[in-house]
Amino acid sequence: MNYTPHTGDEVRKMLSEIGAGSMLELFSDIPENMRPASFNIPEGKSEFEVLRHLQELSSKNSASLTNFIGAGFYSHYIPAAVDAISSLPEFYTAYTPYQAEASQGWLQAIYEYQTSICGMTDMDVSNASLYDGGTALYEACMTAVRANGRKKILVDAGVNIIYWTMIKCYTSNLSLEMVKVPVRDMRTDKENICRQMDEKTSAIILQNPNFFGCADDFSDIIEIAHKKGILVIMSVYPVSLGILKTPGEMGADIAVGEGQSLGIPLSFGGPYLGFMASKKELVRKMPGRIIGRTLDRNGKESYVMTLQAREQHIRREKATSNICSNEALCALRAVAYLSLLGKKGIRDLALINLDKAAFAKEILEKIPGVIKVGEPPFFNEFPVLLSRNADEVVHSMIARGYIPGLPLGRFYKGMDNHLLVAVTEKRTKEEIVKFAESLEAVLCN
Amino acid sequence: MEVKKDLLYTKEHEWIKIEGKVGTIGITAYAADTLGDITFVELFSAGEKVPQFGKIGTIESVKAASDIYTPLSGKITDVNGRTSDSPEIVNSSPYDEGWLLKIEIEGNESEKSNLMKPEDYEEYLKTI
Amino acid sequence: MQLIFEKSRPGRTGFKIQKKDVPATAKLPENLMRKTDTGLPEVSELDVIRHFSGLANMNFCVDTNFYPLGSCTMKYNPKFTEKAADFEGFREVHPLLPQLMGGGVLTQGCLEILYNMEMLLNEITGMDAFTMQPLAGAHGELTGAMIIAAYHKSRKNNKKYVLVPDSSHGTNPASAAIAGFDVIVIPSDKDGVMDINEYGKHLGEDVAGVMLTCPNTLGILNPRVKEICEMGHKAGALMYYDGANLNAILGKMRPGDVGFDIVHLNLHKTFATPHGGGGPGAGPVGVKEHLAEFMPISKVVRRTDGTFCLDYNYPKSIGYIAPFYGNFGVIVKAYAYLLMLGKSGLIDAAEKAVLNANYVRAKLDGFYKLPYNRKCMHECVFSAEKQKSNGVSALDIAKYLISRGFHPPTVYFPLIVKEALMIEPTETESKETIDRFIDAMKDAAELAEKDPGIFAKMPDNTPVQKPDEVKAARDLDIRWRG
Structure with a gap:
């Protein structure tokens, strides 16, 4: 058979x-x-x-470690209803809604997704999804370059290092100048960024909270950028937007990010969800599918793929992007997740993340062997400076049943003793306390 | 499909009306019909200099996108703003209300020999 | 149907969050806090479930309708693969774990799947190395085009063109452009394959690569593709195989054997993973030995002791194309499908896919124009030109088919066929389903002759009918504002 x-x-x-x-x-x-x-x-x-x-292969992987790692990819609880919705065959065994009459459910769901992403980020318009946070950031760069015709992009080193490596790769054949601006004490060096803004600069890329977990308000440098005709791209962690100032509030032109935290399992790296929203002036420069609402011949509200003249199947080598298949099913999960949480749930979720991380910080600070814990304000992730090499500490902690965080030495020179620790709502007080005890035992061994 | 007598044409289906130094540019009825219902017109700004057959804008319909090229070299002096708010006028009146741009013609007289006379354009349409 | 936002009732929620069990209450500075409303709805879990179930009911899908959408390979997606991808040991693993000291041993199962998949795809395509990273077909094309660029750069070749036939997918030229190439389009000849003389003319020393789909988007396999590859190589170009249509040739021809240097596959098409309303897909890329050093990092390797690890030591690599190792959840499903079908099953899939397409072609020949009247592979392309002369377009026929309960074929593609109807039945459809579809197509052809006016009323039984696309583009409404 x-x-x-x-x-x-x-x-x-x-x-x-x-x-x-x-x-x-x-x-x-x-x-x-x-x-x-x-x-x-x-x-x-x-x-x-x-x-x-x-089953045998899956049991060779450990899914039972207590997780304190994030680095852009977070373990949040996923309500069972999200799985139920994405398991509806009428969603998952359909394809791109080319034929509107046979796809109204999908089209409306994506319209609702676009609305939710706009609401979360405070932007005017959103597309229907990109592959992941990194490719979304690359597409945002190209959107900016198309919009103002300039060729230089300033990238704050607080942007996820994984995304930096990706956008470097993507732009390597495009005669763009990608300039990384170093952070100072793991925070955006605003003065340096401002100094480097010039008439060739198309866009600056910022991230909030940044890779080291620091939350910031970029309104000031965004205002300066705009005076120089420079667009601002901001990468954001969507769960944090339950409480943190939004890209829209700060005045950013394009908001992108990894949507994995919105009801999508970690699944060893994918499938994930790149979201992208922008000011309305940029909508025709955007990549990807966009769903619009219109009326049918009987005057009934209905939904269609719109602005298709941007896309590869029409404009070919002049298209805004080569993307065709996207991550629609992950976008469906995200809109289902956000609908379940709702206005209050997303705020409560963000607050509990904030508080648990603050608690973890307090007790980790007291451990002998922990030299320093990153200064707030942070959201649910922060750097911890250890008395020993973080790689070795991670090794010992894994043996004790924890993924204690990401050692930063692999990515940043001189940070061999730094560990980036994330605490989501899934971690209980007891787990955090025991984690601290284990860490102390490892550090003082 | 209407081909107007007092204009010159390109193979890309633009027309130009020459009045002294001023050239008014648009797309032909054939082009407007082929594109279908036009949903968006984006044109270069006044002040820009463009070489003959250089890009001066883009027109989109639901299922197609087409770049627009200038029939003659010149400096853009005027842009028909109505086309951005009401792109449908390019369909309904391609030779009149739906004009796109005006240029101050700066090129050599010989550039005109690269364009088609109305009767030639009519013949050309028959070959497509 | 009302939007989920319109169903919102203040105070309702569909999510119960645990009580805070930590004493800390963090306070962020005011200027860091959000002041605006997220605009998310306030609805119960049942509201959400009813809402999305209601939306689901308005979709055609493979599980409910015949879906012969050409080029998309909408075959049946076996249910057991969903179960496999959902095993906790796959679903809950953090992708950074294998990159941590001591984490590799705890992800051996995931790494082994990636490794096994690479071995299987190598053998299926005749290539030497695969990367699982590309996240969709077009993403694979971009990866391949970047490998072409890296290869020529490393040899200090100054080449700026990529050739594609005029029947190619739009993603081919779009991907080549991002890799920095200019695109030259080669016309097709009267047999529906790339015109070999035109190809030869454009094959100068400035050509970096040639991107071909084979069988092509007309469903035609070019018997001279080996020669075309040899010509390309002679000119110093790399040959790229777009694997969108690999389903037609499983076990019958391998791109690697006929001379292609790079291939991408669409796992969601060929290896039956659900298309999810537009994705996720997976677009692994395979290369011959001489290009392996340019592949994206990291790569899964097998140590002599039989364990697996990630290798980053590829100094000539194009870099990081994906955040991690590809759309792992999709790869697991394709892997399960491959293991279940095995050698004979894969060959059987190709044979039945080609049988079904040729059956449709033979039965509808005469009712619709066949612009290239010859044997096809997994799909056949008709033209509704005959019907169009009566005022009935390919789109009208598509809408009629919706009324009859069939998802329409791909229409207006490939671009070189006027009023194109591109039909890909796939191997999982039975003769009786296909016969019913053929009957509906014949009825459409007959109505186009006898009662063409009826098409203006199609579809007549769907939740909405002929949405105004022009209005959608002119009066842009792409988010709800309450």
Whole structure:
């Protein structure tokens, strides 16, 4: 059984309708010298055998470690209703809503997603999703470059280092000048950024909270950037927007980010969700699908893919992006998640993250061997300076059942003893206390 | 499809009306019809200098996007603002209300030989 | 249907959050705090479930409707693969874990899947190395185009063009442009394949690469593709295989054997992972040996003791194309599908896909114009030109099919066919389903002759009918404002 339902009799009938003598004849456009040199694939297995094999493989991974790592990818609780919604076959076994009449459910869901993202970020317009936070940041750069025609991008070093490496890679063939502006004490060096803004600068990229967990208000430098015709792109952690000042409030032109924290499992790195929202002036420079509301021939409210003339299937090499397949199902999860939490839930969730992280900071500070904990204000993540090499501490902590955070030495010179610790709502007081005890035991060993 | 007598045409279906040094530019009825319902017009700004057949803007419909090129070299002196608020006028009146830009013609007289006369354009349309 | 925001009632919530169990109450400075409203709805869990279930009911999908959307390979997605991807040991693993000291041993299962998948895809395509990182087909194309750029840069070749046939997907030229190339479009010949003379003419020493879909978007396999690859190589270009249509040739032809240097696959198409209303997909890229050093980092390698780890030591790599290792959740599903089908199953899939497409072609020949009347592979492309002369367009026929309960074929693509109807039945559809579809297509052709006016009323049984796309683009309304 290979999910092909044809009986032998049917195959014969169909071949005869086609006028082919055999199945082989259907492949006669492949001449002898183009046939496979080999095709050594194991023979198929039963559903039971495959699932058993995968169960075995999955059990070789540890999902039971108590997690204090984030670095842009967070372990939040996902309500079961989110899974129920994304498991509806009418959503997950459909495709891009090219035919509006056969896809109103999908189209309306994405319109609601766009509305939710606009509401979270305080921006005017949103697209229907990009692959992940890093590719969203790259697309934001290109949107800015298209909008003002300039070629230089200033990137605050507080932007997730993983995204920095990605946008460097993406822009390497595009004669753009990508300039990284170092942080000072793990905070945005606003003066330095302002000094480097010039008439060639297309955009600056900021992140809030930044990679080191620090929350900031960038209104001041955004105002200065705008006076110089420079656009401001801000990468944000959506859960933090339950309480933190939004890109829109600060005046940013484009808000992007990783939507994984909005009801999408960590799944070893994907599928995730890149979101992108902007001021309305930039909507035609945006990449990706955009869903619009209109009226049908009976005057009924209805939804369609709109502004398609930006996209690759129409504008080809002049398109705003090459994106075709996106992360619609993850966007559906995000809008379901945000709808369940609602106005109050998202705020409560952000507050509990904030408080738990503050509690963790307080007790970690008291541990001998912890030299310093990063200065607030932070949201739910902060750097911890240890008396020992953080890699080794992580190694010992993993053996004790914890992922204690991300050692920063791998990415930043001179930060070998720094550990970036994240605390989400999933961590209980007891877990945090025990985590501190284990860390103390490791550090004082 | 209407082809007006007093204009010159390009292969990309733009027209230009020459009155002394002033050239008024638009797209032909054929182009407007082929694009379908026009939803967006974006044009270069007054003051910009453009070479013959250089890009001067973009027109979008629901299913297509088309760049617009200037038939002659010149400096853009005026832009039809109505096309951005009411792009449908390019469909309804491509040779009149739906004009796109005016230029001050700066190129060599010989540039005109690269353009089609109305009767040539009519012949050209038959070949498409 | 009302928007979820319109169903909002002040004070309602669909989420119960745990009580705060820590004594700390953090206070952030006022200027860091949000003052605005998120605008999120206030609804109960049941409100949310009813709302999205109601929306779901307005979609066509593979589980409920025949979905012959050409180029998209809407085959049945087996349910057990969903279960596999949902195992806690896959779903709950943080992607940074294997990058931590002592974390690699705790992610061996994930790494092994990535490694096994690479081995399987190498053998299926005849390539030497695969990266699982690209997150969709177009993302794979971009990865491939960047590898082409890196290869030529490393050899100090100054090449600026990529050639694509006029039947190509729009993503090909769009991806090549991001990798810094200018695109030259090669016309198709009367047989529906890239015109080999035109190709030869443009194949100068400034051509960096050639991107081909094979079989192409007309469903036609070019019997001279090997020769085309040889010509490209002679000119110093790299040959890129767009794997959108690999489903047609599983076990019948391998891109690596006929001379392609780079391939991308669409796991969601060929290996049956759900398309999710537009994604997620997965677009792994394979290369021949001489390009392996340019692949994105990191790479999963197998140590001599049989364990797996991540290797970052590729100084010539194009860099980081994805944050981690690809759309892992999608890759697990494709892996499960591959293991279940196995060698004979994959060959069977290709055969039945081609059988179904040719059956549709043969049965509808005469009713619709076949612009390239020859054997097809996994899909066939008709033109509704004949119907159009009666005022009935491909789009009208699509809307009629919706009324009959079928998702329409892809329309108006490939661009080189006027009024194109691109039909890809896939292998999982039965003869009786396809016969019903054929009947509906024949009825449409007959109505176009006898009663063309009826199409103006189509579709007549859907929740909405002919939404005004012009209005949507002119009076842009892309978010609700209450």
